[in-house]
Amino acid sequence: MGFWTTDSSSIGGNGVSWRIKRCWKGSGGLVKMCNSHKTEEAIAKEWLKKSRAIGLEMIFFEHTKENFDAEEVVREIANCGANTVRFAAISWKGEAQYPSKVAPMAEGLEGRDLLKEMREATNRYDIRLIVYINDLNRTLVPKHPEWVKRNEHGELMFLGDERDSKQGFCYFTCINSPWLEEFYLKVIDEIVGYEPDGIYLDCNSIPRYLGKYVCYCKYCREEFRKVSGKDIPSQKILSSSNPWKDPVALEFREWIRGRIRAFYKKVINRVRQKNPKIAVINNAGSYTSRGLGLPVEEQAKIFDGLLLEAYIRNIGAELWHAGENAKFADNLSIPVFVHAEYFSYRWRFSYCSPSELAVKIGFLIANGANPLLAEYPFHEKEGLKAVKPSYSSIKENEEFLVDTKPISSVALIYSRKTAEFYDKRDTLEKHENLFRGAYLLLSQTHTIFDVLHSDLSGEDLGKYKAIYLPNAACLDEKEIQTIQDYVKSGGGLIASYESSLFNEKCLKRDDFGLNEVMGVKYLKTKRINSGSYVEGVYMKAKESHEVTKGFHDGQLLPLPDALVITEVKKAKGLCTTIIPQPPEVSLGKESAYPSLLINEFGKGRVVYFPFGIESLYLEYRFPILRRLFDNAVKWVTQGGTLLKIETAPTVEATLRGKDSVYIIHLINYTNSERILEAPCPQEIKIEFRLPDKKKVKNIKTLSKKRIAFDESNGILRISLQLESYEGIVIISD
Known part of the structure; x- marks a missing residue:
């Protein structure tokens, strides 16, 4: 049965005003919405949802400006089925590809205005133009050293290693320095004058990570002392395994995030004051980015669009990493680009194979993301032949691809609080590592699933047959109550390792927050194999059940070295643990530690893995673990998959x-x-x-x-x- 819902509230951000009059939600998970109006600015940005983009990166212009023909490049891009170009107007050196009154012109341009040429060419071919702007700088640093971030020793902070320093490659600018008013905003004013469809911010200087890129310049020191009366914590503290136990580090974290929000707001307002129809898109990094920068979920409430940098070969990742980022973005409220990596490993002027490009783009289409080909060296046209089938197919089938929503049986939970607090501790199993393994387990058992972010609500969970907590250690009381109510009403739950053992501030509870739901009591977390033993740890199947279907009594399955020891209350243990006995190479002794537990709570079913099944599968891909996990999914969902x-x-x-x-x-x-x-x-x-x-x-x-x-x-x-x-x-x- 479906049901009618009514809601008279306005939702949506970034200039979008939606009035939900009435929604029909059927058991198929499809939602029909009626909107009475959108603002003119929102309509002007609708193209973002249909964007098939190609990125022209500034690193290629350094060598071949004299051969750059905007007309030819845009024609080739249009012929391959793309409808959007991202063009770098400001390079990593802080140099302009157009006659700027603020930034020095890039060497070799000789008066050419590449930005104007690109705008005219994209207009002729009905291609949207996104202008790339970077916050790194090199050329103006000798004249304005006060713009540059400093480490705690007062030294200029640069991108790269010591060799780059000697070459003077590029430096990080500080958003709290005069650089913002004296350079960045003035450059944005110039770019807005070209009437692009979008402006893309590649803010490398924004501290996405802890420690290395924290700024200790006089502006940051003075501003933080003004509001807190304290000095910025040392790099040693901020780079430690658990910086947030230091209250000053937490205070600094909130302060710098406030400054980042103010920076974003100032940039966006500057663009909208001059032309509110221009979309502002931000490079959010990967969904795992954390530390001092703003989480992806928060950035989605600020910008018109985002990019998730799913580099693959370049960082040693696997092809499904593109889908992983796209699926994370699927429940955000705005259009999201994800990289479809064009080049091969670190050889940026050599494109990868047609088969690989088709798979990379396929992952993005399948998960509702916009592909952005990164990065296209314009003189290497051959690879565009491989892009054309994918981009042309997207264009021809827009009616079946745009504005679709996922219809899934399982929700995989990404806990931002756990990633930011728990994962900085000296813990044996980190949430983000287990989350990636969980994605792979669900994908390779062909489970149809979504990714949900923290701050769960009952409404979020109600459309799923089960939810999955891969070591979601830090949950607040509201989230615990929501999950408890969900399972009691008939929802399924799969949880692993130390899920719910900590509160939202990463303070350890005496017992699992979900102890009644899981039917066990927490005793301790134990490393049962120091890694020096020859033999591994095993779980031993003992009880016949749907979860252990296909495994004979006494069958051994691999376990990692770390195990959560529990006291069984209402749950039922299906497997015991075999622990190696040093210095023997033999199997070892069977212990009473349960290594797989099931429980029924209210109308719902629960499977608890007291170990990191996800990290074990991520590293070794044991088929036997995949079979076990598939059984667990089928049992907790009670056969409710489409x-x-x-x-x-x-x-x-x-x-x-x-x-x-x-x-x-x-x-x-x-x-x-x-x-x-x-x-x-x-x-x-x-x-x-x-x-x-x-x-x-x-x-x-x-x-x-x-x-x-x-x-x-x-x-x-x-x-x-x-x-x-x-x-x-x-x-x-």
Whole structure:
């Protein structure tokens, strides 16, 4: 059954005024909204939701300005199906690609105005222009050393290593220095005069991380002392394993975040005062960015759009890292770009393979993000042939891709409080590492899931069959009550390691906050293998249950070295623990420590892993752990999933929809440990249970390929062979 909801409140930010008159929410998870009006400024920024972007980075202009032909470059970009260009107007040196009265012109321009040329060319080809501006500087540092961030010894702070210092590569500017008024805002005024569609802020100087990039210049010292009466904490304190135990460090954290908010507000207001139709987009880093900078969730309430930097080969990540960032952004309130990495590892002038580009872009489409090809060296056109099929397909199928919402059975919880406080402690299992392993476990068991951020509400959780807490250690009382009510009402819960053991300030509780829900009492966390033993730790299957289905009595499964020791209350232990006995290499003795527990609380079901199953799977990819986890998901969701998929674990699936349309996205990243030279086709079988007894009116693929399907008893069965990416569109009555 669906239900009507009414809400007369206005929602939305960044100039968007929505009036929700009436919403219909059916059991399929689709929501229809009626909006009575949007502001003129909001309508002007609607293009962001349909953006297929290509980034022209300033590092390439340093070598080939004399060969840069804006008309030719924009024509090539338009031909590959892109509709947006991000063009760097201010380089990392602080030099302008146009005649500026504030910034020195880039060497070799000889009076050319590349920004004007790009604006004229993009207008001719109906391409949106986002102008890139950086806050790093080199050229003006000798004249204005007071603009530059300083370390606690008073030395200028630069980007890179000591070699860059000798070469004078580029320096970090300070947002609290005169640089903001004397340079940055004046440059923004100049750029606004070119009437771009968007301005992109790449604020490298904003302290996203702790320790290294904290500024101790006279402006920061004076301003912090003025409001607190204290000195900025030392780099040693801010770089320590737990800086937040120092109250001054916490005070400094809140102060610098306030300064960052003021900086963002001043920049955005400057743009909107001159042209409110220009979108302001910020580089938010990765979703894991933390420390002193603003969390991604908060930035989404400030800007018109964000970029998440999902570099992959360049940082040694795997292809699914793009999907991981896109899925995190899917529940934010604004359009989000995610990088589709164009180059190969650190060779930025050499594009990666067509198969790899198709998979990277596929991950973004499947999770509701806008692709931004990073970074395109304009003289290397060959790679655009690989981009064209993906971007052209997005363009042709906009009606099935824009404004869709995820339809998922499970919510994976990212706890910002745990990431910012708990993960800085000397802990054996960090939330962010376990979160990434949780993403992989869910993806490789073909569980259809969303990512939710902290500050949960009952309304957030109500549309899911289960929620998953991968060591969400820091939960406040409100969140605990919300989860407790959710499970009692019939929701499922999977939790691991020290979930709910700490409050929102990372103060350890005497027992789990969710002790009644999990049915256990916390005793201690124990490293049961110092790492010096030859043999590992195991869980031993002891009880027959749906969660241990397919495992025989006494079967051994790998465990990590750290285990939470619990006293069983109402829960039931399904596995015991085998601990190695030094210096023996033999199996070791069986202990009474339960290593897998289940519980039923109210109408809901709970599985508790008292160890980091996620980090173990992330590192080793044990198929046996994936099978166990899949059983756990099926048990806690009580069979309430719309989609069942049979294929290789390295095929990720998502389900999205709007109105009466459902889209199944499939991404095949098999054999992508190194450059994915050619696709490794996978056979896929799908069962899709249409909600509310709906019938299929039509079915098509985004690639226009034919697929085999049949429908009976409300279940649609599909079979196909997948190369890199496919989208299956199901139109119901």
